[in-house]
Amino acid sequence: ATVVSDGPREDKFAIAAEVYNQAGELGRRAGVQVAVHPSSHHNTLLFDRSDYDAIFALLDPDLVGWVPDTGHILRGHKDMSDTLRTYRDRIRYIHLKDVDANGSWAMLGKGVCDTPVVIEIANTAPRFNGWLVLEEESETAAADPAGAVKTNRQTMRSLGA
Template sequence: MDRRLRLGCQTYTWEMLGDAYQDGPDKLLEMIAGAGYAGIEMTDRMIGHYKDSPQAFARALAQQGLVLVAYAVGSDSGFTEPAMLSADLSAAEQAIAFAGYFPGALVCFGSATIRSPGARDDKFAAAAAFYNAAGELGRRAGVGIALHPSSHHNTLLFNRADYDMIFARTDPMLIGWVPDTGHILRGHEDMLDLLRTYSDRIRYLHLKDLDEDGQWAMLDTGDCDLDAVVTTVRRAENFNGWLVIEEESDQAARDPLAAVKANRDKMREFGL
């Protein structure tokens, strides 16, 4: 089934600046709306003073004409520490309650990550236990839940074998997938085959590019075949139509607003 496509922006472009970004969430909304995006994926680290005030955040979004696509949540446990499962699920419940205030918004949990020594199989088991339990919390609350594999340091979900493992251990009725084109390319995978194999899992898409040296690149300047990816994903049964651009290149580190504006302009060449 074909879906109407909409463009969102991920706030990690500013989060990666660390203490160099001090302007808070309201400035983020202003910049993202001003750059021409319709939606936003807000991380738990950038939500700021709105963390316990979804009503106020809804008003701020409305003022900027933005939709909350997803609330992205991570954990110091990497979701692979059984001793932290209870705390992680408590945080998940809070995130789900927050996202539940926004019709159609999902909670996106970050990549399972190795934080301590131990067998990889045990790490997969712990991650799957968290994702499945969080998915059940989402089901009860009527909020969609998805996981977001990445290629960052010590990720458990890097290559095709890792994707196969986590998807085999998680319930497709409870846990969706947010494919990230840049992270998939870093895993040296056949991206279109991966997207087709797990198309029923896809909820929305992260667009990011990677150059031939494995470095983040501005959109459509690297190895990502945007047209082929979007054509494939938009036919996925459970895809909601959101393309969320997450820019992490050196250009974005120097001038994040200019980078996200350039990416928005680039997508106009694709009719979006």
């Protein structure tokens, strides 16, 4: 969710919402669901909780869903659980990723992401399609990708997912 334009940052929310709502309408006509996936990288529009509040106030929830990314939410210094609960009705699927207390990528279950809470919220989200997409960007995964996949699978199984 990056918007590059001139002008005040507040105006970018309106620009983004207009584009997302139009895309959502086109998607509806084509039978495709449209959803916003924010990040925590430089120039992102959706970084902290007030940003989420601003954009979701402008988006039509029937046209534009949300694909929260737990790692990016945590890196944005937001209360992940509260943000997910507040906007659970918009969740379509979830990118599940962990970070340490400094915001560096961590293996799932080794950082600050409360994965059981994410699973609980997902299971109560009315539009959740059942997909928890595990993303692994830690140094451990870079050194041993296959091992990271196996470890994450074991972590998820230990949580009953």
